[in-house]
Amino acid sequence: MSAPHIWIVSPASARANNGNWQSASRWARFLRTRYRVSISQQWPESGEQSPPDLLIALHARRSAPSLDAYAQACPQRPSILLLTGTDLYRDIQTDASAQQALRQASALVLLQPAGMDVLPAPLRAKASVIFQSAATLKPAARANRRHLDIVMVGHLRSEKDPLTFMRAAALVTAPRARLIHIGGALEPALEQAALATAAAHARYRWLGALPHAATRQRLKRSHLMAIASHMEGGANVIIEAVCSGVPVLASDISGNRGMLGDDYAGYFPAGDAAALARLIDRALAEPDFYERLRAQCDARLPLFSPAAEQATLLELVDNLLHKAQQGMTK
Template sequence: MDRPRILIASPAAAADNNGNWQTASRWARFLRGPYAVTVAGGWNVNDPAPDLLVALHARRSAQALASFKAAYPERPALLVLTGTDLYRDIDSVPEARASLDLADALVVLQEAGLARLPAPVRSKARVIYQSAPPLSPAPPATKRYVDICMIGHLRQEKDPQTFMRAAALVTTPGVRLLHIGGVLDPILEQAARDTAAATSRYRWLGPLPHARTRQRLKRCHAMVIASRMEGGANVIIEAVSSGVPVLASRIDGNVGMLGPDYAGYFDAGDAGALAALIERCVFDPDFDALLRRQCAARAGLFLPAAERALLTDLVDNLLPAPRTA
């Protein structure tokens, strides 16, 4: 018997190097073997029909999901919800809301996401934390600079300007704020260039390949995620999996990843509070140790084996088990 076919419909491609693409690529690796897996930008009625459609993003994959379920209502579809889905689109975009009803199963990427779903569809949702292979922390060394990084493309949802404003407020010599990410908003690109020109401790490094980004991250003292909207950020997982503590905006998507009692939160948009956290984590050893302990306590949630097990269990329940000869 041929292996069941799975199509992962991802609005992001490898060139985008963003969280949606990392999810699509990683899930394809996890599922290949027992299943024949393809990743594509979408699906329409002229394409070969998979046995299971995995749709990333309720709004951007809405057409693919609707077309598939109209043509093959008996075949299952799984919808993975992102930050803009959960915290914007399902409230304001009818196609995104319709995707919740069409899908046979829903996945949110952190525990707080369940509460954002309408009650009638919550029973078909489950949490699957994303994962990253652990990296050994960089060895302690005497360095000229203490680097704090932010990883995320220049777009409003990531709120890079709070990170830029914090760079002007940090006063301790030797602390650098490094921003890794490509341009999705030319206004923010200009803001990054202006900040770098005005504030020597801020450096915008532009987009870097994923492997290089992880290596740069593991050598940083801490990572900042300043987002106003997140579904379950890969960068948090990659920081925690590298032994790097996180300084995070206090939004549901980040609290669902790091836990409600995490000590490294600041209010979204509050550059002064972020600057104070940066100074504290660099020069208060007890606070730095607390953040590292709290991150380490969450690390088990983000192991590849855990994500693979939850994903394959879900898929196995949506599809008949592949037969072996």
């Protein structure tokens, strides 16, 4: 008897190399220890012979057609919807297809617990939290460096608010600070802003899109990681920074609080470039403050272990398949 078949729908492809694709790729790897796994940008695909035993969909609005097709074709088979930042903090309030996807999924997965408050109350019973994970990388030595890099990782799109990071480059006063942005240009106006900022301020550099492994190496050599987003479901780059011993400076939004905790000392108001610049200067000038940030990040490390993420995911999938099997045999 062959293992059950899990199908993952990820609107983001490997070429996109964004957080959603990293989630889909990692979950496929975890699930293949026990199941047969397919991954594609939609379901069904042409030429498909038989439906999977369970569908996992990333992104309520963008995966809504696949989830609806699966619910219509396989009403007795379970599905999981992984909610992204734009789902939680925008689409499920206004988009009918995203709202339908919430209702159709057998189970909902959030990437951090603060997102539970945003869900409609009747749906919370079928929701659970699975923290994402990353391999631990040994931090690079930072002593006696000419530059202390503050890195932002994220494609140039408005939800990530790269303009706040760019504007901070004009306001930071620490002479060794260098602001490095890694990410592809998804919006032409932001690409022009990045080029103009790099031309005007020597401390700002935009490196464009880099492969995931190269980005992680660049991150672990950084002094700080900045995330300026207006909305996040549970940013994988926060986990990668924490797992590399790099303290985080984060916009004060629900998704970031769910990752770092309410008492974290490294928040700045979303969109406030001056506040971000002050935090950068303080972290570089005050060793005690920098160590406090690092200690608070280190305390979150156990939440982000691959073993914990895999165990929680496998338990959820096992339980859904078991319940579906019981229902079919009654």
